[in-house]
Amino acid sequence: MTLVWILTLALILGLLAFDYFFHVRSAHVPTLREASIWSALYVGIALLFGVLTLIFGGAAMGSEYFAGYITEKALSVDNLFVFLIIMTSFRVPRENQQKVLLVGIVVSLIARAGFIFLGSALLNTFSWVFYLFGIALLLTAGNMLKPQTEESHSAQNIVVRLARRLFRTAEDFDGDRLFTVVDGRRLMTPMVLVMIAIGGTDLMFALDSIPAIFGLTQNVFVVFTATAFSLLGLRQLYFLLDGLLDRLIYLSFGLAAILAFIGAKLILHALHENNLPFVNGGDHVEVVEISTGLSLVVILVVLLITILASLFSTRGRTQTAMANIRRDAAAYLDSEYTADAGERERIFRRLLEARDHIIALGPDARQQVKNEADLMELCRAAAASHAAAHPAHEIRPSL
Known part of the structure; x- marks a missing residue:
């Protein structure tokens, strides 16, 4: 088993090193084809x-x-949505987002490894920890049912605010450098703060995900490898799903159902292994335990239903269009967002498609659009900027 662990760790480290030296080290904007192939x-x-x-x-x-x-x-x-908000909040240049994501993945792997071995030690020593994990998942499931919007997350968390106070930080990015020199002073760039925000967010995510997978298996090797391989390729998936993350409007409901199911499974297992004196006199409780095979079927069915419902939902398409207009217009009007002409043209065309979707909505569906006048004004500003840069191009008329 030791050899298997060594080979597995070597594979994971090798994939991370390959990702850095062949993709992330040279700052660029991944194309859809590149992101698709590597994902x-x-x-x-x-x-x-x-x-x-x-x-x-x-x-x-x-x-x-x-x-x-x-x-x-x-x-x-689901976590990628929060990463997107953090990137947008800090105005991270598109070319440098890959590096931030890779650092976030490495931090997440390290944090999760620590939580996995700690969780395994606790479960092997105290069987009542299953109760805590189960209750934690039920609470997490309840929280996921609350509406999640861009306003409900903030990149300016307490860790970032503390870092700004303790360390001298530059206002602008300097490529993908972590430190820069301004007026003869060595300062941290916002890139460090973004990585702190991503890393801090990863720690919170680990508190949810690790109890979830321990509800499916207590095999440390399986827990670690399933977690590690789910994180590898997350960078490519971010760019592949760009523009579609807002479309998955029912994913959080599906995940809430899955976490509640796993939480109930953990509590049933805790009752079966019970040794708490105030529960059934310290004896185990005869309950039905849920098999891993049934768990796998439930997870697949719930995810399939929620993803299909999201993709075919008019509300989902409309919400995606609104989010794309806000982010793409801000990105296009930000001269520092990217130096890649192809990327600027891509986000501008996506902006027009989102605008056309809003315009084409019927009266009933149009009620879902919030601040339509502001959205159309953003479109007009982006169109005017595009026309000034490309006077020979013809732009489809807006409202």
Whole structure:
């Protein structure tokens, strides 16, 4: 087993090193084709690892891995929405977003590894910890049912505010450098603050995701590998899902249902293993335990329903259009957002598509649009800027 751990860690570290030296080290904006190919490759590696686990570890271990991987992957997609808000809040140049995401993934891996080994030690020593994990997941599920908007998250969290007070920070980015010199003084760039915000957010996410996967398996190797492979490729997935994250309006409801299901599974397991004197006199309680196979089926069905419902929802398309207008107009009008002409043209065309969607809405659906006048004004400002830069281009008329 020691050799398996060594080979697995070598594979994970090798993939991270490859990601840095061949993609992130040279700042650039990934194309949709690049993001698609590498996302598919990382998912393929994760699935292949699962097949090998199934072959060499048995059906139980393999199903635990796939259940854990799918759950962690779904949670990581939901987390990308918060990463998007942080990037937008700090006005991170598009070319440098890859580096921030990779650092966030590394921090997340380290944090989760620590939580995994700590959680395993607690569960092996105190069986009543299953109760705590189950209750924590039920509370998390309840919180996920609350409306999640850009205003409900803030990149300016307490860690970032403390860092601004303790350290001298420059106002502007200097490429992807962490430090710069302004008026002869060495200052941190906002890149450091973004990484602090992403890292702090990752720590909070770990508190939710680790109890969830322990509800599916207590095998430390499976927990670690399922978590690690769900994080690898997250950088590419961010760019692949760019513009679609707001579309998944029901994903949080699906994840809430999954976490509540796993939380109930943990509590049932805790009752079965019970040794608390004030519960059934310290004896175990005869309850039905939920199998990993059933858990995998429930997770897949819930995710499939919520994703399809989101993609075919008019409300989802409208919410995506509104979010795209706000972010794409701000990005296009920000001369420092990107120096890539192709990327600027891409976000401008997406802005026009979002505008046309809002215009084409019927009276009933149009009630879902908030601050329509402000959105159209953003479109006109971006169109005017585009016309000034490309006088020969013809722009479709707006409202």
